[in-house]
Amino acid sequence: MPLSDESHLLRAIELAGRSRENGNHPFGAVLIDGRGDVVLEAENTVLTENDCTNHAELNLVRAASRRFDAPSLLACTLYASTEPCAMCAGAIYWSGIGRVVYALGSDGLTAMVEGSEGSSELELPCREVFARGGRSVDVSGPHLVDEARVVHEGFWG
Numbered sequence: 001m002p003l004s005d006e007s008h009l010l011r012a013i014e015l016a017g018r019s020r021e022n023g024n025h026p027f028g029a030v031l032i033d034g035r036g037d038v039v040l041e042a043e044n045t046v047l048t049e050n051d052c053t054n055h056a057e058l059n060l061v062r063a064a065s066r067r068f069d070a071p072s073l074l075a076c077t078l079y080a081s082t083e084p085c086a087m088c089a090g091a092i093y094w095s096g097i098g099r100v101v102y103a104l105g106s107d108g109l110t111a112m113v114e115g116s117e118g119s120s121e122l123e124l125p126c127r128e129v130f131a132r133g134g135r136s137v138d139v140s141g142p143h144l145v146d147e148a149r150v151v152h153e154g155f156w157g
Contacts, residue, residue, distance in 0.1 A: 001140070001143050004036060005079070005101050005140070005143070006143070006144065008030050008032055008038070008077075008079040008101070009079050009081075009101060009102075009103050009143055009144050009148075010144065010147065011028075011030050011038070011041070011079070012028045012029055012030045012056075012079045012080055012081040012103065013028065013081045013103055013144065013147055013148050013150075013151060014028065015028025015029065015030065015041055015042070015043050015056065015081065016028035016043075016044075016056070016081035016082070016148070016151045017151045018043060019043035019044045019045075019056065020151055020155060022043065022048060023047055023048050024043060024044045024045055024046055024047045024048055025044045025046055025047065025055075025155075026044070026081070026151040026152050026155055027043070027044040027055060027056040027057075027080070027081055027082055028041070028042070028043055028044070028056050028080075028081045029041070029042045029056040029057045029059070029060040029078060029079065029080045029081070030042075030060075030078070030079040031060055031064055031076055031077070031078055031079075031097075032076060032077045032078075032079065033068075033072065033075065033076055034072070034075030034076065039064075039067075039068075039076070040060055040063050040064055040067070041060070042056045042057070042059040042060035042063065043056050043059070044056045044059070045059060053087065055084075055085065055087065055088050056080070056081070057078065057080055057084045057085075057088035057091065057092065058087065058088050058091050060078065061078075061088070061091040061092055061095045061097070062091075064076070064095060064097070065095050070096045073095055073096040073097050073098070074096050074097070074098045075098060076097050076098060076099070077097075077098070077099040077100070077101060078092060078097050078099070078100050078101070079100075079101050079102070080100065080101070080102040080103070081102070081103050081104065081148055081151065082102060082103060082104045082105075082106070082109050082148060083102045083104065083105050083106040083109070083125065083126055083141060083142065084100060084102065084126045085106070085122060085124075085126075086122050086124040086126075086129055087122075088126075089124075089126035089129035089130060090129060092126075092130075092137065093129065093130055093133050093135075093137060097137070098137065098138060099137065099138040099139075099140075100126060100130075100137060100138070100139050100140070100141070101139075101140045101141055101143065102126070102139075102140075102141035102142060102143070103141065103142060103143055103144045103145065103147065103148030104142060104145055104148035104149055104152070105125075105141065105142035105145070106123065106124075106125055106126075107123075108142065108145060108148075108149065109152070110123060112149070112152050112153075112156050113156045113157075126139060127139050
């Protein structure tokens with residue numbers, strides 16, 4: 001994994017920790033443009049905004065879609081503290097973002113969340129969602145699993 005990917009993933013994990021500190025689920029996302037510059041960051045706001053769709057990646061995709069045109073988004077990379085869920089993967093796909101890099105995989109998250117009160121996982125890896133589309137999305141992950149796991153410890157039950 002290139003050093004730039006590692007630093008952006010570490011930032012996404014840091015945002016996940018901040019999301020948890022702010023009273024939300026521990027997820028964070030960062031968007032990097034084609035030049036390698038950080039252009040957007042987002043946290044999960046499901047609990048504080050009382051909206052089950054306010055995942056970090058979806059919050060980021062909403063902002064990115066308002067701000068950038070399709071060719072610009074195609075050159076972007078979304079870094080996520082945890083593998084994007086099916087809902088977020090669909091939004092990433094439709095936004096036109098060209099690449100996704102994630103830390104903790106959905107299987108690792110499921111193992112941590114299983115049995116938690118009110119939890120429900122939709123086990124559908126983002127690669128499977130992207131594979132059903134008419135364009136490719138480059139996916140890399142899981143990476144930095146131990147670091148990403150830390151922000152979830154003690155949160156899910």
